[in-house]
Amino acid sequence: MNLPNRTFSQICSFLSCFSLLLCGSIPSNASPIKKRIVTLTTMSSDVVSLITSDSIVGVPGSSLINGNRVYDDVVRISQGRNQPDFEKIISLRPDLVVGSSGFHDNVLSKLSSLGFDTITYQLNSFDQLQGLVDDIASKVGVDSKSVDSLIPSCRYTNSEQGEPVLILASLKPLISPTSNSWSGSLLRHLGILNLTSTLNESGRFSGYTTISPEWIITAKPPKLILVAFQDGDFANQFKDLNFWKNVEAVKQDKVSTMPYYGLINPGSFASINAACKILRSTSS
Numbered sequence: 001m002n003l004p005n006r007t008f009s010q011i012c013s014f015l016s017c018f019s020l021l022l023c024g025s026i027p028s029n030a031s032p033i034k035k036r037i038v039t040l041t042t043m044s045s046d047v048v049s050l051i052t053s054d055s056i057v058g059v060p061g062s063s064l065i066n067g068n069r070v071y072d073d074v075v076r077i078s079q080g081r082n083q084p085d086f087e088k089i090i091s092l093r094p095d096l097v098v099g100s101s102g103f104h105d106n107v108l109s110k111l112s113s114l115g116f117d118t119i120t121y122q123l124n125s126f127d128q129l130q131g132l133v134d135d136i137a138s139k140v141g142v143d144s145k146s147v148d149s150l151i152p153s154c155r156y157t158n159s160e161q162g163e164p165v166l167i168l169a170s171l172k173p174l175i176s177p178t179s180n181s182w183s184g185s186l187l188r189h190l191g192i193l194n195l196t197s198t199l200n201e202s203g204r205f206s207g208y209t210t211i212s213p214e215w216i217i218t219a220k221p222p223k224l225i226l227v228a229f230q231d232g233d234f235a236n237q238f239k240d241l242n243f244w245k246n247v248e249a250v251k252q253d254k255v256s257t258m259p260y261y262g263l264i265n266p267g268s269f270a271s272i273n274a275a276c277k278i279l280r281s282t283s284s
Helices: 005-023 042-051 086-091 105-113 126-140 182-189 213-219 235-239 269-283
Strands: 037-039 056-061 075-079 096-100 118-121 165-168 175-177 208-210 223-228 255-259
Touching: 037 042, 042 056, 042 096, 042 126, 042 269, 075 086, 086 105, 096 105, 096 126, 105 118, 118 126, 126 182, 165 175, 165 182, 165 269, 175 182, 182 269, 223 269, 255 269
Parallel strands: 037 056, 037 096, 056 075, 096 118, 165 223, 223 255
Antiparallel strands: 175 208
């Protein structure tokens, strides 16, 4: 039987390609398909931007994000402490969505039930931060990075140095971090003694304990760190408290203020590194 020239040519072409596949002659080093990633936190945004900068298609709207030109053309899927916009995330057709345990459980559960790939993480220690970097790198198929190389000011110190520190993360109620919080882990990593590290957690914030004015006076903290959640003279709000002048650190004029990002909420590698610089200078 004589085949038409066109049909014969198509068959030969198919057999040739099939032969190449069997023999492994087609190059196997082609670049992996770029993933579309939506990040629900500033920290996960920073991790993704360092690992695969052109993969982010959606980020939260926060001061750290909005002040970074890297994200100028990236869609905002939330604003402030509001929950992410579920429909907007869906419209971005993400291959991966990364969010934090607790606050994003609901939206991540819905996305997972629809077949979207997700990463849920908790961040209360340096080990968990490295784990987040490793997990995201694994998902996108690239080499991971060492957290230590990204925050050089946070080098590990294996012995406690300097005077103990009391961190007040809120005014009403008065709360302070235990060892089970990010800030508690940060102090421990830097070898700084945290006066509330061994207290039992209490109140509605996991990793924190509620303390009384009497406890603060009795503990006689040699150094105080107040957490500023926004711009303004945060320290003056404490000065109006009746017991404030009786606190040891206040008497010795050893009260300092630190930003929320880096100390309480990791925020980004830059904010963590900046927090470590301040803590080292405070403890020296």
